[in-house]
Amino acid sequence: MPLLEIQDLTMSFGGLKALDRVSLTVEEGSIVSLIGPNGAGKTTVFNLLSGVYNPAGGRILFQDRPLQGQKMWRIARRGIGRTFQNIRLFQSLTAQENVRISLTASLRYSVLGSIFLLPSSRTAEERFNDKALETLALVGLEDRAQSISASLTYGQQRRLELARALALEPKLLLLDEPSAGMPTHETAELMETVRGLRDQGITIFLVEHDMKMVMGVSDKVIVLDNGVKIAEGQPQEVRSNPGVIKAYLGEEDL
């Protein structure tokens, strides 16, 4: 049973069909990349998966239970974490506080208790802080814990967003163009990080444009063009697929 299964996913915006009966699976413990020219519908797939929109048609099964139509926060708590194409951090909060947000669901927390400084709440706050620091350490940001997230460098912000998603203890991570805007040496680090996460048991589903990364890290590559799946398979197969090459004509990546 695959961890994630998408069946005939369809989505329209206004009159425009963004996705037309897209089906795919993501096996547990694998790294799958979703590629395709701009406007192919890749981020739309992610938005449907994380619950930003409800699909017009089709089914999404996560751990064999349906996902479509559920609220975003419920999907997140089921174990799907995500990062965004344009980094969406809580700009006013520190790095540590950003990560703490994701911990809300998992750590027991009483509002009234914390307002009136009940001892149980003190320990809750400490647990939030400790867990957040641990997660920051996973991405190497523990020494920037108290920095306001808006003041971090671009690369650090990307790592922070990843940490925040990791704090959900996700089984599936949706990474939307994680290498965007990164210089090549940092991409290699990123690939290592992604592999490391997979080795810890997290299934990774990525949207990427950087072909080196896609080829280097993926177990499976799925290609979308104009809302339709045009290829699927091992990285090498997909690379030499004539349909894929044609779709990318005009794009400089391949």
Added chain:
Amino acid sequence: MKADPSTSRGRTKAALWIALAVGLLALPLVVRNEYFLRICVRVGIYVLLAVGLNIVAGFAGMLSAAQAAFFGLGAYCSALLSLNLGLSFWAAMPISGLFAGIFGFLLGLPAIRLAHFYLVMVTIAFGEIVGLIFLNWESLTKGPFGLPGIPPPQIGSFVFLNNTPYYYTILGLAALGVYVSWRITQTQMGKLFIALKDDQLAAEASGIQVNRYKITAFTLSAIYAGVAGSFFAHYMTYISPGTFSTHESIMILAMVVLGGMGSIAGSVLSAAVLTIIPEAMRFIQDYRMMFFGGIIVLIMLFKPQGLLSRGRYTLKRETQAAER
């Protein structure tokens, strides 16, 4: 706001806090002017209103123009409980706070789904409807005539007669309000408010039940206003619908904006300033509204973050306008 006594800066801070507390507590003993104390009581009421509104408008970023409606709901609830059921102020006050809170909850339910502009309009509409109910449900509220003869608070046989006991009461209530508000910023909930103000989508994607917290913010704000309303009713001993108008709500909103949305100290300061100035400059009295309106515009033009902005909570110039 923390004062760590082990550093000299911390000691100075602690000393300032103690001085402030002593000053506030000793005030009525030193200044025996009833008029002055009356202004102080009014300041206390507006501090409570503004700090409460700051929770929903400043921390959580939802502009509510209904604070005066909750103020009125608390006032009428408390007045009616005392007049019709004989409850004392001390019993009526928490009930009135909760009563207003329930309405805050009810308003929150639809309001939170709406984008800024619609949110404001709904809160204004709510305020207007509440005002119309005060005005027209004459069998209960005596309509435009208002409710006179609201009993002043009593402790045993001591009845609140001059401004001094009222002063201490509102000082205590306002201090409690400020403290609770501050505690919120120190805890996870405060961070959640900021998170959902900064980026609601990302907050939801991080597993936050956004609606739950937004409604909580509305409810808390309303409770503050309800408590203030109850106090107001037993202080003035007479209330009428005209006091709890949309105008009043907007003025309270102006206080929060002026002080820096999200800044507790800012709300306190601007509540004080905007209450004292019209009193101090009597000639401005007639132009009070113009003054408020003009102040709001000027602040937004020159310092949109408000007077005491703390970068974490306030409006930011959009650098990524296209992405929104």
Added chain:
Amino acid sequence: MFAQQIVNSLVLGSIYTLIALGFTLIFGVAKLLHMAHGGVLLMGAYVAMTLTLGLGFPLLAAAPVAIAAAIVVGLIVQRITITPLRHYPPIAILIATLGMSFFLESSIENTWGAERLPFPGFLESPALTLAHLQVSWMDVFILAVTVGLIIGLRVLVKQTRLGKAIRATAENPTVAGLMGVRTSRILTMVIIVGSALGAIGGIMMGSYYGSISPAMAMGALLKGVTAVILGGMGSVPGAIVGGFFIAFSENFGVAYVSSAFRDVTAFSAMILILLIRPAGIFGSTVLERRG
């Protein structure tokens, strides 16, 4: 009686529609929360009143001056509160125009007083009297002018270059700018048209009720906004449907339920619509906060 209510509703609906049209135009293009629109149009009405009752001009001559005054005020409000704040989150403009509306309303109060003042009527002679039905020439005039303006607006929006530019800016200001549209000028044009429409609505409202007061600024704003919310922000047919719907529900509510309910109807309608279908009847944009 029933027929009279229908006539009254049509007339009142026209007035609300004009106000709503001005508002929806400004919102549709600028995506702006112009809380001061009510104050702007009320200024127009007060100027008209001063010119006619104070200085003795006939209403027909005073009206263009009043409209011009409203336009000027609208432009001033734009320059002061909207243009400088356009890079900040929309809350900033919301608050600033809110402050401005406060300022306008109280300047009116300080200049003319807070009480209701009489407003000149016009063409009050009956055009039609049938049993219990009375239609005055004023009613006819209001309806005719409204229809004319609606048609004119439609022609403007659908068929002139300006109209196309307005629609382009409304859909996507960035793209419109790239295609050579001077978006800031379009905004100015829209404010001009919107303020003018509002002022005409305000003057007619004054004539219809026979009086004006400063409190009408907020009232006009709320009614106008409710109409626009009902019909869909940014939609011209929506403003029309919304305006008439409110007028009808108000009149019939007052006639058959109770006069206290006049305003409650409009506000409750607004809350209901926002709960059920925030986009309004003709609206298309998703207006819920999605971050």
